Amino acid sequence: MTHAAALLPLTVAWPLLGAVLLAGPGRWLPRLGADALASAWATAQLALLAWLWSAAGDGRIISWVAAWTPVDGHSVGIVLAADRIGGGLALLAAALVLAALGYSWHYFDEPESERGHGGAFPALLLLFEAGMCGFALTGDLFDAFVFFELMGVAAYALTAYRVEEPRPLQGALAFALTGSVAGYCALLGIGLLYSRTGELAFARIGEVLDREPAGPVSAAAFALIATAMLVKAAAVPFHFWLPDAHAEAPSPVCMLLSGVMVELGLYGLLRVYWTVFSGPGGIPAEAFRTTFLVVGALTALTGGVLCWQQRHLKRLLAHSTVGHMGLFLCAAALLTPAGTAGAALYALGHAGAKAALFALVGVLLDRFGSVDEHGLYGRGRDLVAAGALTVTGALALAGLPPFGTGLGKSVAEHATVHEAPWLLPVFLLVPAVTAGAVLRAALRVFAGAGTTPRQRHAGPETTGSGEEPEVRDPSRRVPRVMLVVPALLLGASLAVGLLPGLAHRIAEAAARFCDPAGYAAAVTGRTVPAAGPRVPEAGWTATGVLLGLAGTLLAVAMAAAALWGPALKGPAAVAARTAADRLTVLAVVPLRRLHSGHVGDYVAWLAAGLAALMVVFALCT
Amino acid sequence: MTTTLLAAAPATGQATTDPLPYLAAGWILLAGLHGLVTSRHAVHAIGCLTVVQSGTYVLLLAVGYRRGATAPYFTDIPPTTPVADPVAHALTLTDVVVGAAVSALLLALVLQTAKRHGTADPDALTGLKG
Numbered sequence: 001m002t003h004a005a006a007l008l009p010l011t012v013a014w015p016l017l018g019a020v021l022l023a024g025p026g027r028w029l030p031r032l033g034a035d036a037l038a039s040a041w042a043t044a045q046l047a048l049l050a051w052l053w054s055a056a057g058d059g060r061i062i063s064w065v066a067a068w069t070p071v072d073g074h075s076v077g078i079v080l081a082a083d084r085i086g087g088g089l090a091l092l093a094a095a096l097v098l099a100a101l102g103y104s105w106h107y108f109d110e111p112e113s114e115r116g117h118g119g120a121f122p123a124l125l126l127l128f129e130a131g132m133c134g135f136a137l138t139g140d141l142f143d144a145f146v147f148f149e150l151m152g153v154a155a156y157a158l159t160a161y162r163v164e165e166p167r168p169l170q171g172a173l174a175f176a177l178t179g180s181v182a183g184y185c186a187l188l189g190i191g192l193l194y195s196r197t198g199e200l201a202f203a204r205i206g207e208v209l210d211r212e213p214a215g216p217v218s219a220a221a222f223a224l225i226a227t228a229m230l231v232k233a234a235a236v237p238f239h240f241w242l243p244d245a246h247a248e249a250p251s252p253v254c255m256l257l258s259g260v261m262v263e264l265g266l267y268g269l270l271r272v273y274w275t276v277f278s279g280p281g282g283i284p285a286e287a288f289r290t291t292f293l294v295v296g297a298l299t300a301l302t303g304g305v306l307c308w309q310q311r312h313l314k315r316l317l318a319h320s321t322v323g324h325m326g327l328f329l330c331a332a333a334l335l336t337p338a339g340t341a342g343a344a345l346y347a348l349g350h351a352g353a354k355a356a357l358f359a360l361v362g363v364l365l366d367r368f369g370s371v372d373e374h375g376l377y378g379r380g381r382d383l384v385a386a387g388a389l390t391v392t393g394a395l396a397l398a399g400l401p402p403f404g405t406g407l408g409k410s411v412a413e414h415a416t417v418h419e420a421p422w423l424l425p426v427f428l429l430v431p432a433v434t435a436g437a438v439l440r441a442a443l444r445v446f447a448g449a450g451t452t453p454r455q456r457h458a459g460p461e462t463t464g465s466g467e468e469p470e471v472r473d474p475s476r477r478v479p480r481v482m483l484v485v486p487a488l489l490l491g492a493s494l495a496v497g498l499l500p501g502l503a504h505r506i507a508e509a510a511a512r513f514c515d516p517a518g519y520a521a522a523v524t525g526r527t528v529p530a531a532g533p534r535v536p537e538a539g540w541t542a543t544g545v546l547l548g549l550a551g552t553l554l555a556v557a558m559a560a561a562a563l564w565g566p567a568l569k570g571p572a573a574v575a576a577r578t579a580a581d582r583l584t585v586l587a588v589v590p591l592r593r594l595h596s597g598h599v600g601d602y603v604a605w606l607a608a609g610l611a612a613l614m615v616v617f618a619l620c621t
Numbered sequence: 622m623t624t625t626l627l628a629a630a631p632a633t634g635q636a637t638t639d640p641l642p643y644l645a646a647g648w649i650l651l652a653g654l655h656g657l658v659t660s661r662h663a664v665h666a667i668g669c670l671t672v673v674q675s676g677t678y679v680l681l682l683a684v685g686y687r688r689g690a691t692a693p694y695f696t697d698i699p700p701t702t703p704v705a706d707p708v709a710h711a712l713t714l715t716d717v718v719v720g721a722a723v724s725a726l727l728l729a730l731v732l733q734t735a736k737r738h739g740t741a742d743p744d745a746l747t748g749l750k751g
Binding site for chain 1: 646650654657658659660663666667670673674676677680681683684706708709712715716719722723726727730731733734737738743744746747748749750751
């Protein structure tokens with residue numbers, strides 16, 4: 001066993017140990033001590049994962065916990081398997097946890113007696129980190145469920161962290177109920193697979209499943225597991241919890257939820273599909289591709305439309321995450337190495353940009369106790385640095401080259417052209433619309449641009465005014481660390497696009513991710529076939545740069561139209577405004593009405609989605 | 622322990638092919654979901670979530686059941702005795718632990734919600750819209 005394999009289980013144990021230390025003895029530490037301990041702990045985890053990522057090289061690190069290796073191909077042990085996609089996601093989670101810890105250094109500056117002790121928040125963050133790292137690195141289906149639940153429970157508790165206020169509780173309740181139903185669906189699917197195969201390691205289930213042709217049991221199991229992963233990945237119609245949770249969770253927690261947790265849901269779907277269901281006993285690739293391209297396109301469009309309609313800044317960013325998740329799902333569902341590489345690069349670039357934007361909204365909440373775009377009109381004029389960073393973040397979200405989002409979008413578009421050209425308009429429109437909405441809000445709040453927005457509004461909406469500030473002293477200066485962290489995150493998003501060789505590494509990792517035979521051989525200890533799938537081209541192309549620039553221009557144009565359009569005179573402008581209003585009433589208001597804030601409705605949508613997936617996959621096998 | 626489990630593997634009896642437990646698990650799942658959708662009280666909703674989870678217990682126990690087998694506990698029986706699948710039992714036990722953690726957290730959230738909102742009716746808790 002190599003050093004790397006021996007150290008792999010430590011990636012889960014280390015943050016768990018840190019959480020125990022902070023939650024137990026941490027209560028006697030002063031606030032500063034708890035923050036310092038947590039940051040040091042998270043830095044060590046980041047260093048460990050970075051080393052493992054480089055040690056994984058062009059292969060996989062396999063670790064059977066406590067050396068319970070398979071005997072005659074039959075195993076009862078638990079396996080961890082790190083390749084560069086899973087390991088990379090764990091690394092991303094660790095980096096964002098460190099960023100969130102740094103950001104919240106001065107964030108919850110309240111008297112300690114009011115909210116438990118200073119170690120509780122960092123302890124929960126480390127618990128969340130353990131769940132995410134375990135989920136990204138496990139090679140065992142049942143362990144994936146356990147880590148799914150661990151990350152869920154930590155996320156529910158973090159969402160409701162400001163437990164003395166009503167709305168965070170409501171968001172957390174919706175999140176927790178839908179998340180738990182999703183977890184039990186996954187468990188039912190796992191039970192069905194175990195009854196069929198008697199195995200729990202991904203690779204072994206896949207091998208045993210392929211001995212017989214596909215049947216209704218494997219179709220039902222896949223539909224159940226896919227539902228669970230899609231709830232986490234916030235795909236339509238499983239996404240309803242996400243805006244509620246993101247709008248009410250503390251800003252540093254939103255950075256993690258949007259930046260990496262929802263992406264992990266997508267990773268789980270693809271990991272399970274490739275390692276378990278991609279063979280002859282599983283789900284036909286064509287059925288998977290068609291179904292999830294449609295789901296992805298619907299998700300992207302829903303997210304884009306609802307993002308544009310929001311005035312609650314955190315809900316706006318949350319819907320933008322839904323839109324982007326739809327795009328990642330489309331790219332990954334192509335089931336080609338090129339599409340997977342595009343999704344991975346795009347998600348990486350998006351994580352930096354979106355986490356930075358949530359951090360910057362946290363500055364507004366800190367300062368004004370409101371995240372209402374209309375109510376904050378012109379009030380952020382003196383926050384020059386925050387305003388400049390928000391505009392930069394919006395441009396990054398639009399996919400402006402050379403940001404990592406632009407590179408990921410261009411690689412994903414390039415992969416899509418060959419397989420599903422009808423998706424190209426979605427790839428062009430959705431990032432532009434969500435970036436346009438952020439740009440519109442940034443210019444209104446930080447520059448007072450455009451006409452004064454309406455204060456009152458008809459129809460179902462959450463305004464975001466009257467939010468409790470997450471800190472108690474709004475008169476203080478904005479702590480420097482709350483601007484340094486978003487600046488660093490935006491820099492990281494830029495680095496994803498600029499670092500030479502990174503795109504190629506990720507393309508190699510994607511090719512290996514789409515190679516179930518190589519994965520199964522590595523896990524079960526056979527010789528890995530030397531020739532894996534061909535590594536796709538990934539890098540900047542002239543078309544990609546032009547499309548990125550076009551998307552950015554479109555975003556700027558949409559923001560400008562929203563800001564100055566209402567002031568335009570003349571019959572053409574009036575006609576355009578009337579048409580836009582009519583379209584809103586016909587198409588957008590009914591869509592917004594579906595987001596009712598009622599947990600029962602969310603579960604009903606979940607059940608409907610599950611039933612639809614079951615029917616589709618049962619008919620296809 | 623490794624040897625015990627591996628020795629047990631060839632001795633496990635015939636897995637049940639009776640569809641009834643699987644149908645029962647599906648029915649319990651649907652009953653729980655129906656309760657969650659129509660619930661008028663958050664504590665009731667959490668009860669329904671536990672019902673959904675009970676569906677997973679039934680399924681896992683059905684998966685591990687072996688006709689004519691005994692408990693997988695080898696201190697006083699010969700290692701060749703047919704036993705029920707111990708892995709399925711381990712899964713069920715983990716499931717119980719996970720469920721306890723989730724229910725406890727949810728009940729705490731509901732208690733706090735009732736304190737802050739003065740109600741635990743999901744129909745009244747719809748402040749987050751659109």
